[in-house]
Amino acid sequence: MKTRLDHAETESVQAIVPSAARTHSVLNGHLTSTISLEAIRQALRGAIHYLRDRQQPDGHWVAELEGDTILESEYILLLQFLGKNDPEKFRKLANYIRSKQHPEGYWAIYPGGPPEVSASVKAYFACKLAGFSESEPFMIRARRAILSLGGVTHCNTFTKLYLSIFGQYDWYGVPVIPPELILMPKWFYFNIYEMSSWSRAILVPLSVINALRPYRPIPAHATIDELFVGGKSRKRMRLPWDSRPLTWRNVFLIVDKILKLYHASPIKPFRKLALQRCLQWLLEREENSGGLGAIFPAMTHAIMAYKCMGLPDDHPAIQKELKELAAFEIEEGDTIRLQPCVSPVWDTAISLNALLDSGYPPESEEIRKAAEWLLSKQTRKKGDWAVKVRNVEPGGWYFENENEFYPDVDDTIMVLMALYKTYCHDGRPWTEAPPEVREAMRKGLNWVFAMQNRDGGWASFDKDNNRILFQYVPYADHNAMLDPSSADITARVLEMCSYYGIGKTDPRVKRAIAYLYKEQEEDGSWFGRWGVNYLYGTWQVLRGLSRIGEDMRSERIQRAVRWLHSVQNEDGGWGESCQSYEPGHPKATGPSTPSQTAWALMGLFNAGDLSSCAVQRGIEYLLKNQTDDGTWLEEWFTGTGFPRVFYLRYHFYRHYFPLWALAQYHRFVTGEPAYTPELAQPSTDRFANLEV
Structure with missing residues (x-):
């Protein structure tokens, strides 16, 4: 557990002066220090060279995106489903899974996290399919841990569905995901376009699997009957009811019983049409994409759904998905690990913003190539977002290499800021950018503002995606059925507006500011949806409000400042564990990390x-x-996929966020960017001007 530093509200302040070294003094009982601006410039020199050396030949940046072992486990299950059980590949995937096992036997979904039963069961099953015996010491520890967590029946819906395919669970204990959902009209409360985009891409293929219920036999040695507390019985697999009789969960469990009766009936008048529509929907979204949704879960489910629908192994859709999944593989030593997706647009846009704020020349080849690469990634076709946002031309950017159906607001505004800083660096209005750039900016701005929600905020992929009842359906235990407004994205929109001459008097901006103040926590912080967690949200809101011209001396802003001071670690950094998403867990507790320290700063x-x-x-x-x-260096996960379910480690977060923070500091203090011609030269003694 980290310790806190107490910061008095009347803390003494010492001015920043450019000196040859950092100095310390004690004033009125408080430690004060002065950081050498030369030390900042030297640190930026090293960081800029590191980033520049890792730019790809076509201009983009991308680093590994790391998730937890459910990726490797589900990859083994997919290959087993397809009959592609390559012993050597299985062994290397299992080796990686084993490397992440906790000494007490369980698997967590992020470093330092608590035991997670679904991840542990899938890891155990995958290791058995890879040929490991239940008598192996690591398997004995795993089995003991899983049973202490309640066993297989305590797993989430998606895990139970996977296990049912291989005869290790009873379909009776899996909630029905009816494919007929795809036939529901768009005005109906429960239709697929009222789910989040990622849930839609995951659940449409899962509904096919759920309806057709494939069975893939496995070797006798790979069964997992030993993971059922009290033995494997159908009675224990029933979905648990709430103790209170009148709850939405219980209502939906009654609906699930009716759907099970419908599934068992020989007369299902809409089933054939629903399956045909699902197949059509999936195949349409293969076009101009790096796989369905360009994310691992949707892609694996799509392959299984295609096979259930009778598509042959050599069908272009299956071959494409397998090729894209293989591109997620990283083989290192005697292990293979999987990325959940790739993040080139995000990494490139943030890298550009950080470099340009450091003063790196916008006319340089590195910057121009990166900007041109980003321009090539703007969407040109309408995607799922257009169901609710009509009469608006495409203009967003996506996260991955190719994902035409699913642009998102966060990537779009980060790209728009990077384009402005590249092509309008001398302060000219965006309307004076080169014609092709100006047109991309115009489309991007129009698309972003068309995506504003009724509450004044912005979400990531969809508009007004907030029908709360979806959170109570039995298969909603991935905790991400909806895509509501978030403070971090809304504040970043305000930051973007500041560059494009859109100010506080604009009605859309007024609504966004009101939304942000409404979302502020009592202690002054803001929740972070897409980064861990309150440090991320609070940073982005303070940045957005500052850029748009709010009074940063106001009490509500200074309350956020005091909160940031109060959660600083003893070593001077800031850190926050993914556990802060758990109800009742303290905010901003965890080992210091470079990325989270940069956010706080x-x-x-x-x-x-x-x-x-x-x-x-x-x-x-x-x-x-x-x-x-x-x-x-940073080993902790500071990115958020689905709070409480799936977290990420962006391998560039440890780099471009500290670079960005140091660049902003230099500019705030001096009024000038840090980059100079001398800074372009590699440093031979980077710490020459820093006394440690």
Whole structure:
């Protein structure tokens, strides 16, 4: 457990001055320090060179995107389903799974996390399919841990469905996902376009699997009967009811019983049409995409659904999905691990913003190539978003290499900021950008504003995707059935508006500001939907409000500043575990990380705090922890997929966010960018001007 530093509201402030070294003094009982601006520039030199050296030949950046072992486990299950049980590949995938096992036997869904029963059951089953015996010491530890967590019956719906395919669970205990949902008209409360985009892409193929219920036999040695507490019986597989009789969960469980009767009936008048529509829907979304939704779960489910519908192994859709999944593989030593997707647009847009804010020349070849690459990734066809947003031309950007049906607001606004800084760096209005760039900007802006929700905020992929009853359906236990407004994305929209001349008097901006203040927590922080967690949300809101011209001296802003001060770690950094998403868990507790320290610092800078003890010690943390090759190290997961279910480690977060924070600090303090011609030269003694 980390310890806190107490920060008095009347904390003494010492001005930042460019000196040859960092110095310390004690004033009125409080440690104060001055960070050398030369040390900042030297750190930026190393960070810029590190990033520049990792740019791809076509101009983009991309680093590994790491998830938990459900990826490797489900990959083994998919290959087993297809009859592609390559012993060597299975062994290497299992080796990676084993490397992530906790000494007490369980698997977590993020480093340092608590036991997670679904991940543990899938890991155990995958290892058995890979040929490991239940008598292996690591399997004995795993089995003991799983049974202590309640066994297989405590797994989530998706795990139970996978196990049912291989005869390891009873379909009776799996909630029905009726394919007839796809036939529901768009005005009907329960239709697929009222689900989040990722749920839609996952559940449409799962509904096919659920309806056709394939069976794939497995070797006798691979069964997992030993993971059932009290033995494997159908009675124990029943879906649990709420103890209170009148709850939405119980209502939907009654509906599930009716759907089970319908499934068992020989007369299902709409089933054939529904399956045909599902197949058509899936095949349409194969076009201009890196696989269905370009995300691992949807792609694996799509392959299984195609096979259930009778498509041959050599069908182009199946071959494409398998090829895209193979591209997610990373073979290293005697292991193979999987990425859940790839993040080139996101990585490139943030890298550009960080470099350009450091003063890196926008006319340089590196910047121009990256900007041109981003321009090539703008969507040109309407996707699922157009069901609710009619009469708006495409203009968003997606996250991956190709995902035409699913652009998102967050990537779009990050790209728009990068394009403005590249082509309008001298302060000219965006309407004076080169014609092809101006047209891309216009389409992007129009698309973003068309996606604003009724509550004034913005979500990621969909508009007004907030029908709360979806959260109570029995197969909603992946905790992400909806895509409502989030403070982090809404605030970043405001940041983008500031570059495009859209100010506080604009009605859309007024609504967004009101939404953000409504979402502020009592302690001053903001929830972070797409980064862990309150550090991420608070940084982005402070940045957005500052850029749009809010009074950063106001009490509600200073309350956020005091909160950031209060959660600083003893080592000067900030950190927050994924556990902060769990109800009742303290906010912003965890080991310091470079990315989260950078977020906290940028929040403080934008709130006007440039010289507090907290800021000084935070910058010192970044400077001290930079490696000799100019980057930072970070093992913790600081990205969020589905809160409480799936988290991510972006391998570039440890780098471009600290770079961005140091660049912003230099610009705030001096009024000038840090980059100079001298900074372009590699440093031979990066810490020459920093006394440690």
